[in-house]
Amino acid sequence: MSKSITSGPDRRSLLQAAIAVPAVGAAASVLGTQPADATSRTPGASGRGRYDEESPRFALAVLPDTQYLFDADSADPEPLRETFDYLVSEREEANIAFMTHLGDVTEHGTEEEITLAAKTFRTIHGKVPYSVLAGNHDIDGSKDDQRGDSAYLKAFGPARFSAMPTFGGASPGGYNTYHVIKAAGRSWLIFALDWRASDKALAWAQSVLDKHPTMPAVVTTHDIAYAEDNGQAHLSDNGQRLWDRLIKGNDQIFLALGGHYWPSGRTVLKNDAGHDVHVHITNYQDRYYGGAGMIRLYAFDTARDVVDVETFSPWFLRRDPEKRTPLEAETVELTGDVDRFSIDIDFAERFKGFDGLVPPKPRPAGRVMPRGTVAYWRFDSDGLAGPGGPGSTVGKGVVARDLSGHGNDLRVQLLHDSAAEVLTRSADHHTHQPAHASLRFDGGKGPDRGAVLTTSATAPLNSARFTSGFTIETFIKLPDPYEGDHAWMGILSWEGRNGDAGKTTGWSTDEPTCSLNITPERFLQFVLYPHVQDADPTSWSHALPVGRWTHIAVVNDGRGTVMYVDGSKIARNPSQRATGIATLGKPFAIGGTQFNERFGQGFYGWIGDTRIVDRALKPGDFLLPVK
Numbered sequence: 001m002s003k004s005i006t007s008g009p010d011r012r013s014l015l016q017a018a019i020a021v022p023a024v025g026a027a028a029s030v031l032g033t034q035p036a037d038a039t040s041r042t043p044g045a046s047g048r049g050r051y052d053e054e055s056p057r058f059a060l061a062v063l064p065d066t067q068y069l070f071d072a073d074s075a076d077p078e079p080l081r082e083t084f085d086y087l088v089s090e091r092e093e094a095n096i097a098f099m100t101h102l103g104d105v106t107e108h109g110t111e112e113e114i115t116l117a118a119k120t121f122r123t124i125h126g127k128v129p130y131s132v133l134a135g136n137h138d139i140d141g142s143k144d145d146q147r148g149d150s151a152y153l154k155a156f157g158p159a160r161f162s163a164m165p166t167f168g169g170a171s172p173g174g175y176n177t178y179h180v181i182k183a184a185g186r187s188w189l190i191f192a193l194d195w196r197a198s199d200k201a202l203a204w205a206q207s208v209l210d211k212h213p214t215m216p217a218v219v220t221t222h223d224i225a226y227a228e229d230n231g232q233a234h235l236s237d238n239g240q241r242l243w244d245r246l247i248k249g250n251d252q253i254f255l256a257l258g259g260h261y262w263p264s265g266r267t268v269l270k271n272d273a274g275h276d277v278h279v280h281i282t283n284y285q286d287r288y289y290g291g292a293g294m295i296r297l298y299a300f301d302t303a304r305d306v307v308d309v310e311t312f313s314p315w316f317l318r319r320d321p322e323k324r325t326p327l328e329a330e331t332v333e334l335t336g337d338v339d340r341f342s343i344d345i346d347f348a349e350r351f352k353g354f355d356g357l358v359p360p361k362p363r364p365a366g367r368v369m370p371r372g373t374v375a376y377w378r379f380d381s382d383g384l385a386g387p388g389g390p391g392s393t394v395g396k397g398v399v400a401r402d403l404s405g406h407g408n409d410l411r412v413q414l415l416h417d418s419a420a421e422v423l424t425r426s427a428d429h430h431t432h433q434p435a436h437a438s439l440r441f442d443g444g445k446g447p448d449r450g451a452v453l454t455t456s457a458t459a460p461l462n463s464a465r466f467t468s469g470f471t472i473e474t475f476i477k478l479p480d481p482y483e484g485d486h487a488w489m490g491i492l493s494w495e496g497r498n499g500d501a502g503k504t505t506g507w508s509t510d511e512p513t514c515s516l517n518i519t520p521e522r523f524l525q526f527v528l529y530p531h532v533q534d535a536d537p538t539s540w541s542h543a544l545p546v547g548r549w550t551h552i553a554v555v556n557d558g559r560g561t562v563m564y565v566d567g568s569k570i571a572r573n574p575s576q577r578a579t580g581i582a583t584l585g586k587p588f589a590i591g592g593t594q595f596n597e598r599f600g601q602g603f604y605g606w607i608g609d610t611r612i613v614d615r616a617l618k619p620g621d622f623l624l625p626v627k
Contacts, residue, residue, distance in 0.1 A: 050092040053182035056303040060190075060218070061087055061099040061128075061295050064259040064282040067137050068290025070117045071107035077120040079293030079315040084123035086314035087295070091128055094297065097183040098166065099128055102259035102282060103135025103195060103222030111151045114138070118155040129166040131179055131192035132156045135222040135260065138195075145175035145194035145201050166190075171204040178208050180215070184302040186357060189217035189252070196238065197221070202245050209250050214356025216347075217252040224258030225281050227265020231338035233281055234267065248272050251353050254345070255298075259283040264338045273353055278343055282311075284334075288327040292316060294334075303566050305346050305548060311339040346548070348431065363434035365403040368611070368623060375408040375461055375612040377401070377453075377590070378435035379425065390427040393420040394439065400453055408461040408588070410453035415443075415592055415602050423451035423591075426606060430475045430549035432624050433608050438475070441591050443602025444484050450602010452592035454495070461588045461612070462494070465531045467580035469558040469616040473551070473623050474590075475608030478522065480547025488525075489603045490592045491516045491552075492610065496584035498529040498536070503582065506536035513582040516554065518544070524570075526554050526563050531580030539563035540572040549608070551624035557616040567619050 052058075069080055087096055106113035124130060134145075138152040158170035158177060166179040168189075175194040180187050189212055191205060209217065224239035235243055239258065247253045251273040257280050266280045284291030292313040299308040316324060316332040324332065334340065348355075362380070369376050377383055377400050385399040394412055402408035412423060426440040443450030455461055476491060493516065499509025506529060513529045524541035539561060544550055553564040558580075562573045590610060592602040609623055 051097065052095055053097070054185050055095055056184050057299065057301045058095045058097045058183040060298040060300065061096055062220075062257055062282055062298060063099060063101045063293075063295050065102065065104040065135065065285045065291065066117070066293065067104040067107040067135070068285050069293065070105065070113045071290075072110070072113065075113065075116055077116060079289060079291075079313070080120050081123050081293075082315040082318065083293035083295055083313075084121070084128075086318070088124060088127045094299070096128060096297075097188075098179065098181045098190060099124065099130040099295075100190060100192060100218075100220045100257070101130065101132040102220055102257060103133045104137045104259065104285075105132060105135065105152070105156070107137055109138045109140075109150070109152055114151040114155045118160075126163075129164045129179065129181070131161065131177060131190060131220065133177075133192040133220060133222060134175055134194050136195045139175075141195060144196040144198040145171065145173055146198050147175075148173075168208070171201045173200075176201045176204065178205075180212070184300065187212075187215050189215045191217065191219045191221075193219060193221040193242070195222040197242070202242075205246055206250070209252055213252070214354055215252060216254055216351055217250070219247060219253055219256040221256075221258050223260040224256055225265065225267065225279050226261040227263050227281050227338070229263060231263065231265040231336070232267065233265035233279055235269075235279070236261070239279070243269070247277060251275055253277060254350060256280070257282060262286045266338055266341075275350060275353070276345075281338075284311075288331045292328075292331060294331075296339075302347050304545075305344060307343040307345060309339075309341050309343070360432055362436045365434070368434045368609075369404055370613060370617070370621060372613045372615045373404045373611065374406050374464060374614050375402050375588075376404045376609070377410060377611075378403065378437065378609045379439045379607075380435040380437035383435065384425065384437070384439075388425055390425055390437075392425050394423045394425060394451075395420045406460055408455050408459045410455060410588075410590060413452050413454060415450040415452060416448045418449040418451060418602070422449050422602065428477065428606055429608055430477075430551060430624070432551075433475050433549070434623060435609050438477070438606045438608040439591070440606050441603040443489065443592060443604045445487055445601050446485065448601050450592045450604075452490075452589050452602060454587040454589045457587065459587065463583055463585045464614070465580040465583055466556065466614055467531055467558065468614070469556050470554075470581070471556075471613040471615065471617040471622075472516070472554045472611075474516070474610040475549055475551050475606075475623070476518075476544075477549045477606040477608075478518075478544060478546045479605055482522070482546045484604070486520050486604055487601050488520065489518050489601055490589070491518060491603060491607065492588070492590045493517075494581065494583050494588050495586035496582075498582065501529060501582040501584055503529045503534050503536070505534050511536070513584060516552065522546070524552065524563065524565070526561070528556070528561055528578050529582045530578040531582050533577055533579060535576050535578065537561055537574035537576035537578045539570065539574060541565050541570045549606075551622065553617075553619070553622050553624075555616050564619060564622070567622065567624055 157174040161167040168178045170177045179190045225233040227233040248271045262283045284294045294313045296311045312333040316328045398412045400410040422442045424440045426438045493512045517525045522543045526539040
């Protein structure tokens with residue numbers, strides 16, 4: 001409703017005037033009569049349409065104050081209808097799980113305004129699940145949620161949501177609700193709390209958390225924080241009460257969203273468990289056309305451990321750019337630091353204190369060796385010979401067994417007279433890696449050091465040419481911080497120089513005939529000298545993140561090569577034809593390119609399960625589960 005209370009008396013007077021506006025009249029419920037006592041129900045899959053609740057990526061749509069679109073005889077619901085139509089039509093593409101309105105649906109809370117707003121919400125009803133909460137303009141803002149009946153409650157009370165499979169229940173009085181959404185393979189709580197949640201409402205909210213102790217929770221309410229002009233947010237008086245009474249003591253709550261004030265802003269607070277809680281203000285009623293039905297999309301990517309946030313107006317977005325007025329063009333998308341940004345959240349780490357999810361168990365080697373597997377190495381007790389737990393050194397000569405049974409065992413070698421500590425056992429692993437173990441390589445420069453695991457001189461893999469195609473997969477993790485001056489590092493390769501294979505078109509005749517490397521800038525490079533062509537088609541990835549596991553797959557179908565990172569095809573895949581690998585009977589190596597030191601030190605980081613198959617696999621058949 002109001003611009004930031006830190007900017008002067010005019011803003012404070014606006015707030016005071018708004019609080020004094022009571023809800024007027026009583027409207028019949030658009031979708032039915034509110035029950036006397038809302039009860040809890042078991043939520044299921046959300047909404048209609050093709051929404052994928054198992055995908056690691058989903059979106060939460062946030063709709064702030066729409067009050068100027070429902071303002072007596074100047075009302076115009078068209079922008080909001082367009083927003084709803086956009087969410088429905090884009091639900092599959094953006095995998096939109098839910099939409100939440102942050103209050104102040106209307107300007108005066110009259111029967112006429114509420115009725116028009118409720119009718120407008122029919123555009124989305126039954127197609128995308130959503131919540132609505134009361135702002136001070138929708139009800140008698142001088143009272144808390146024990147205020148009793150109102151036009152708002154009849155139209156937007158629990159009866160409106162009771163048929164939604166996400167609906168979990170409502171507080172006594174009906175002004176507070178919660179939903180459970182299914183997303184990224186788990187359940188999430190969404191609270192929609194009144195403009196002024198009473199003590200009874202807060203006790204109810206706590207009981208909901210107590211009944212769902214393993215679910216991450218998002219709190220939405222109308223008034224939680226205000227912001228300075230630079231976007232730095234601070235808890236409002238009501239926000240401080242919510243923080244003290246509900247949020248800070250419940251580690252499940254990691255995100256709290258409010259409207260009411262402008263400008264928009266954000267902050268990060270530490271709860272009692274020492275974990276981050278992100279607090280955001282979203283409100284654009286001060287913008288052209290009362291915000292024009294602007295929405296904010298929170299795109300959760302649990303594979304990348306990030307939430308990408310963007311803010312835009314679908315009403316303007318769908319117009320011909322050449323026909324947009326200057327104000328429409330200016331308002332179509334907001335790109336400031338508080339409107340378009342990313343939040344890094346290590347979801348597993350953030351939620352582990354309450355998370356009831358059972359992590360995937362190790363998968364036996366026999367279950368992850370499809371037809372055509374020619375080599376499979378893992379570094380748990382099944383795959384790595386010798387005693388020792390996590391942190392113990394893996395000395396020279398230790399064998400990593402080829403569990404495919406094809407005789408491609410690897411043996412440890414130390415580079416540059418390195419100490420044994422450059423290679424150690426580790427329990428660190430990708431969540432979805434079959435083996436719950438890896439090797440920690442401490443390669444580096446100044447002086448050069450490292451370790452490498454190689455096949456024997458007679459291993460069949462040394463001469464395999466894969467003319468019908470291949471798939472090479474591995475899991476790696478780069479340390480955080482990524483310390484030191486690191487050169488090009490080999491992840492895996494075939495020894496043997498391409499010049500010896502008669503190749504003349506590459507960057508250097510000394511380059512390995514096939515290798516997967518990482519540059520000092522953390523870009524992946526897969527370079528292949530084919531068995532047939534005189535060429536060096538090379539795939540390049542984006543810069544890899546540090547501190548988290550990455551799955552890499554290189555797939556060749558006998559004609560060309562495509563690299564995938566975390567199941568996603570990268571952009572810089574070569575179009576050159578590439579049939580087979582110009583292997584020369586030389587050993588295959590993991591962890592470094594000892595045979596050609598100019599191309600790098602020993603590897604620095606973790607390497608997990610590594611598999612080679614003599615045919616092109618589809619992403620759904622990778623070691624990393626990918627839909």
